[in-house]
Amino acid sequence: MDTMQNHKPHIRKYPDANGYFGKYGGSFVSEELQREMKNIEDAYNTICRSQDFIHELRHIRKHFQGRPTPVYYCKNLSDLIGGARIYLKREDLNHSGAHKLNHCMGEALLAKYMGKKKLIAETGAGQHGVALATAGAYFNIKTEIHMGEIDIAKEHPNVVRMKILGADVVSVSRGTKTLKDAVDSAFEAYLADPVNTIYCIGSVVGPHPFPMMVREFQRVVGIEARDQYLEMTGELPDHVVACCGGGSNAMGILSAFIEDPVRLHIVEPLGRGEKMGDNAASVKYGSEGIIHGFNSLVIKDEKGEPAPVYSCASGLDYPGVGPEHAFLVEQKRFEPHTVTDIECIEAFFILSRLEGIIPALESAHAVAYAIKLAKERKSESILVNLSGRGDKDIDYVEETWGEYMSKFPNYTLLEGVDTSGINII
Numbered sequence: 001m002d003t004m005q006n007h008k009p010h011i012r013k014y015p016d017a018n019g020y021f022g023k024y025g026g027s028f029v030s031e032e033l034q035r036e037m038k039n040i041e042d043a044y045n046t047i048c049r050s051q052d053f054i055h056e057l058r059h060i061r062k063h064f065q066g067r068p069t070p071v072y073y074c075k076n077l078s079d080l081i082g083g084a085r086i087y088l089k090r091e092d093l094n095h096s097g098a099h100k101l102n103h104c105m106g107e108a109l110l111a112k113y114m115g116k117k118k119l120i121a122e123t124g125a126g127q128h129g130v131a132l133a134t135a136g137a138y139f140n141i142k143t144e145i146h147m148g149e150i151d152i153a154k155e156h157p158n159v160v161r162m163k164i165l166g167a168d169v170v171s172v173s174r175g176t177k178t179l180k181d182a183v184d185s186a187f188e189a190y191l192a193d194p195v196n197t198i199y200c201i202g203s204v205v206g207p208h209p210f211p212m213m214v215r216e217f218q219r220v221v222g223i224e225a226r227d228q229y230l231e232m233t234g235e236l237p238d239h240v241v242a243c244c245g246g247g248s249n250a251m252g253i254l255s256a257f258i259e260d261p262v263r264l265h266i267v268e269p270l271g272r273g274e275k276m277g278d279n280a281a282s283v284k285y286g287s288e289g290i291i292h293g294f295n296s297l298v299i300k301d302e303k304g305e306p307a308p309v310y311s312c313a314s315g316l317d318y319p320g321v322g323p324e325h326a327f328l329v330e331q332k333r334f335e336p337h338t339v340t341d342i343e344c345i346e347a348f349f350i351l352s353r354l355e356g357i358i359p360a361l362e363s364a365h366a367v368a369y370a371i372k373l374a375k376e377r378k379s380e381s382i383l384v385n386l387s388g389r390g391d392k393d394i395d396y397v398e399e400t401w402g403e404y405m406s407k408f409p410n411y412t413l414l415e416g417v418d419t420s421g422i423n424i425i
Helices: 009-013 031-047 051-065 075-081 100-114 127-139 149-154 156-164 179-191 210-233 248-257 323-330 341-355 361-376 391-401 403-407
Strands: 071-073 085-090 118-123 142-148 168-172 197-199 239-243 263-271 287-291 294-298 334-340 381-386
Touching: 031 100, 051 100, 071 210, 075 085, 075 341, 075 361, 085 210, 085 361, 100 118, 100 127, 100 197, 100 210, 100 248, 118 127, 118 179, 127 142, 127 156, 142 149, 142 179, 149 156, 149 168, 156 168, 156 391, 168 179, 179 197, 210 248, 210 323, 210 381, 239 248, 239 361, 248 263, 248 323, 248 381, 263 323, 263 341, 263 361, 294 323, 323 334, 334 341, 334 361, 341 361, 341 391, 341 403, 361 381, 361 391, 391 403
Parallel strands: 085 381, 118 142, 118 197, 142 168, 239 263, 239 381, 263 334
Antiparallel strands: 071 085, 287 294
8 A cells, every 4th residue: 555645635735835734834944954855855756756666665564564564453452341342553563663664664765765874863762763773774874863861761672772773872961851852952963964864753743844754654554544444344433543742653544534534533641740841742731833843732831932741651752743733633623632641551551461462652542542432432433553562661661650560450441340350460
């Protein structure tokens, strides 16, 4: 299946020629960087639509990434809840363990065609960093990953994976020492030599053309999932759910359903609560502003600058959201929700114990909301994008949230559910 073809009306219409989704998006960068953004846009619009590029990307997806990833029915979880049926799009089975490789292989392939000699990127949870390091190894292109000091400690397994794959990992110790500052650091490194390097942004954020370009590389998730679900059930799901930080996995799956009579949900991290600095729910608490070269919804401090944010999931720990998400929420096509750290951790253990699938903490936010929704929406169906696997999180979860392992299944998410038949291991 090809993300360059079969465009739906919304996907054809947005962004406009200047990279705007309504009032969101655009490119707010220096004149020097704008020239390079235009070069990347022109290359994308020509190279990525060539038959050679499309053929090579299809080959990579099938024979290297292992696509298509399956859609899986969570029978044990659905039977326990007794409400809506829950299905998972298994992006955790994509090579390297998450959806991130979809756009990393596309960006690295574009870099190869452009003659770039180095890939630079940021990472939060490390999944994007691992994916880009994987792409760099595949294409034999030098790779440099910038990662916050706090996230390096939290996601140590992914740091090791990046180094094994040959990437240089740059520890960012300034500011919040998390994703936002990793983005700043990576941009600065890119600006030092934009001619020979390419900045491979890790989500549908940044100056135009990156929100569009990453979406297009990620649309394979939704195209596959829609066809697979129809084949499995003969109908479309009633709901599609995805976690949302910057929003690459959400845009990847939801884009295929925008013109369908399906409710589309994005789930943000409420973290420890509503207080400033305790969450990263940019749609819920943000306001219009510019961050990292694009206009969107941004959580701001009293000075109007991007504020420190928090989530137990490092990949959601970002004070802004993709411009297309902001636009589609404004258009009331995307329904935003929040999930707390505790709900996320409960969902992490619930899915692990009932289905034998350990989800990434990012994905566990979507699972948590799906469980809450399933209890309310009897006889309906929910398709969740399980955007990544959780082996990167197990050390952090055991050290920080280990008490919740022994509490299973006495969880808030399972209130009102008969859990007496669960085999407690």
